[in-house]
Amino acid sequence: MIHSAPLVASVGFAHPWVLALLILVPILGIFFIAPRFRARRQPSFLFSATGRLAERPRGPRVVLDPLIDLAMLAALAAMIVALARPQTSEPLPTAVEGIDIFVALDMSGSMRAIDLDVSQARAIEARGQRPPTRFEDAVRTLREFVATRHHDRIGVVLFAQDAFLQFPLTLDHELLDASLADLQLGDIDDSGTAIGNALGRAVAGLVDSQAESKLIILITDGDRRGGNISPLQAAEMAAEIDAVVYPILVGREGNALMAAGRDIFSGRTAYQSAEFPINPELMTQIAETTGGQYFRAFDARSMREDLHEIIDAYDRSELEDTKSVRYQEHFHLWALLSLLLLSVHFFARHTLCRTFP
Known part of the structure; x- marks a missing residue:
């Protein structure tokens, strides 16, 4: 226990x-x-002389x-x-068989990218919908993942220019889901990708865990930019507490779309093509340092499959939560x-x- x-x-x-x-x-x-x-009360009895009354004991x-x-x-x-x-x-206290999992979710500016062609984006708009960004796909997939892990304690770290603890390890998945649903790009400074800081925060959240299986799932779409802890240094810290890191690099290869306001003539969303640097070699090194595995997710479906493949390979421990x-x-x-x-x-x-x- x-x-x-x-x-x-x-x-x-x-x-x-x-x-x-x-x-x-x-x-x-x-x-x-x-x-x-x-208010002064009207006396019940009237006396012609009241001097003797003052001499009487109260x-x-x-x-x-x-x-x-x-x-x-x-x-x-x-x-x-x-x-x-x-x-x-x-x-x-609630006693269950589960795994301790920390998810480090990238909220950098590049997560605004849309992994579709212009024609695909226009087809979605024609149905009255908005093409999802990488971040929206990641959050939706993560929420679906949380909903299926009934007996796993899950915590969340958000990172961009710096890393922040969004939720400690918990079995209260309803509250965790509500927290994820409220996330918006821009909630934190999105001008960097501090992968090392994010892993460090996740390690700190797992350091007191006594579970047999401790996992860190790193969801990002790019290379390290900023942060005062190097990703490999943070990976070594994770290995010291027997936490396994699984990096998932999201987004398709090559150029992606970025919304660029409204077209002044058609009124539709204008898109521009952009390419963001990735570093699969770094992801592989992080995984190998901790005994994990690097995954490449080109869309929400492949990311969902990767998440379940990671978790289903591990044994459960008897955990207690409130x-x-x-x-x-x-x-x-x-x-x-x-x-x-x-x-x-x-x-x-x-x-x-x-x-x-």
Whole structure:
């Protein structure tokens, strides 16, 4: 069994916005308790001379009267807290057989390329659709891949000019899928391709993994440009923790299309041809350093096949993760406290501190 970090329960509210009503408590407190805001009451008995009354000892009502008002305010505060539904949440461990996988996804500017001919792109536009970019193909394929890996922990690193941890290892594939769906080119600086930094981030995410199989899938369409860690140095770091790197070089060979705004005459998308440098030799070296294999994916289908070929060759380990959460409600305690304080207020106001007409 591979144990995750200790599970810690957290405290929160199901409806935290209800707590804004607590502002009513000090406002009512000023009205009920502050003497300068309290209305003067008409005395129940009229005396021709009141001097002797001041000599008499004060009764318990002088002390109880403001405390009764405080009980009512406390009851109101407790009821508001109860309506906000205080609860504790505790992550529940999930034990499965799986693999620890980190995906390093290229978000450089070249991923805007479209691996189609102009005629193919126009045919797609004629159907009312937009030709997909390399990045969109990669994200869609990756989302499909995540949906099929029910028992594998998956993390994601995004990279271009630098590398960033998008998601740590998790079995919560629904949340991971939502995160991938929100990705857009331009979310990070796309002026580079820091392959070494991306591999380094992925290695850092796997360094504490005790799974028998630790994989890094590098999805990129070009050569290294930028970054302060060389790809081969990062590959050696991966080999030290027994992580295997599988580079997948996406995109077709030769020129690709790049959208270049709108044609001023036809109103259709204008395309220009561009060629981006690739380095299959570097990809091969990275794979061989870690005992992996280099793949070449010319389209989304071949990329999908490559991903499953990589994963299906590995044994599973018994993993533990916190996918589901157990909630425990505590509103009933606050509701009971509120009812108790209201009962005290009602009893005292109509017995000990009753006002006679």
